[in-house]
Amino acid sequence: MLNDLFAQRVNPDVPSALSGLFPQDTDPRAISFAAGSPNESLFPVAAMQTAFDTAIAQTGAHLFQYQTAQGNPDLRAKLAARIGKWGQVATTADNVVLTVGGQQAIELVAKALLNVGDEVAVEVPTYVGALAAFDLYQPTYHAVPLQADGLDLDRLEETLKRHPRIKLLYTVPDYHNPTGITMSVAKRRELVALANRYDFIILEDSPYRDLGYEHAPLPAIKSFDTEGRVVFVSSLSKILMPGLRTGWLVADGDLLAAIMRVRLASDLETGNVVHAAIDAYLDANDLDAHIAALKTSYREQCAAMVHALAAYFPDDISYTQPAGGFFYWVTLPKEIDAAALLENTVIPQAHVSYVPGTNFYPDRDVHNSLRLCFTGLTPAVIDAGMHRLGDAVKGAVRGVKPVV
Secondary structure, rough: OOHHOOOOOOOOOOOOOOOOOOOOOOOOOOEEOOOHHHHHHHOOHHHHHHHHHHHHHHHHHHHHHHOOOOOOHHHHHHHHHHHHHHHHHOOOOHHHEEEHHHHHHHHHHHHHHOOOOEEEEEEOOOOOOHHHHOOOOOOEEEEEEEEEEEOOOHHHHHHHOOOOOOEEEOOOOOOOOOOEEEHHHHHHHHHHHHHHHHHHHHEEEEEOOOOOOOOOOOHHHHHHHOOOEEEEEEEEEOOOHHHHEEEEEOOOHHHHHHHHHHHHHOOOOOHHHHHHHHHHHHHOOOOOHHHHHHHHHHHHHHHHHHHHHHHHOOOOOOOOOOOEEEEEEEEEEOOOOHHHHHHHHHHHHOOOOOOOHHHHOOOOOOOOEEEEEEEOOOOOHHHHHHHHHHHHHHHHHHHHHOOO
């Protein structure tokens, strides 16, 4: 069989963490809280169309020629300036690499660092796309729980003492996917100190950092980096358009060189036409004003979801209180399997979907939680869907905790 010729990393018997993540419901009443998609009605389509025309007119045929492996230098300079202003990271275009979405940036870091069996620390729950990227390199995972202000650093240090060969820690510090939690400034500083002390690399994944509904972005973990051991990753997917497939990372020294080596083996260079258009868009438009409009809309949608959680869900559940980003994280009684509830009751009866929480754990060993995304739906649709979902959850809770 051909399967016998495949590398172990693509073992067909072990599905990707991303496979089957977003269940399909063809019913016309279906409402999905599953995919972490921005609101496409807010995409600056006309301005971006103009930007493509401008980029082509200004550069002509050369725009379609081979360019540079790190990506458009003018756009890299703008992104370096942006993370300097909003994240207090002192860097230049030379340290920025443009990627095919933030997902490729994560995978490039994994490819540059991980051998089979290497030890990786991840906060739990964690971003499922990062698990999918890491899984290909067959690491040994160490799960570190989250607290209301980010990683439990005491538990992390205990883990580091027991497992001194941990070489990479992955974190989403700003409006975390999937929980919405944000890491405090004090913990960001201390996390870098731990990395220096225990000799590991931090992969800081921050695509939501601009989307705070209450406060300006906090200093990036990278801003506290003194030894070049933090890789900062972000994306334009959540603040501009996901279809542009433009992410970026910031790295230094030997770490940057290692990332570029695997990048050259992967795709040689970036989507120059798209990046020239984004650069033209940023020249002609105020990105921060666009983000402010996004936040106005998302703040209303976020409020609609938390109102619905309070109004329609039983007291037996708990949920996070995000101050930005896309997601709420709901924890059900331990007796309820969120995946089974979705498949057997919520989709066929309520015609609502969400992402079961088990997908966000490296060992897939937690089953009573779920992720809800609010950004792609109007407040009225959110309210209707959450009412139906809340009724289904109430029924499940009554089933495991009957009234006596």
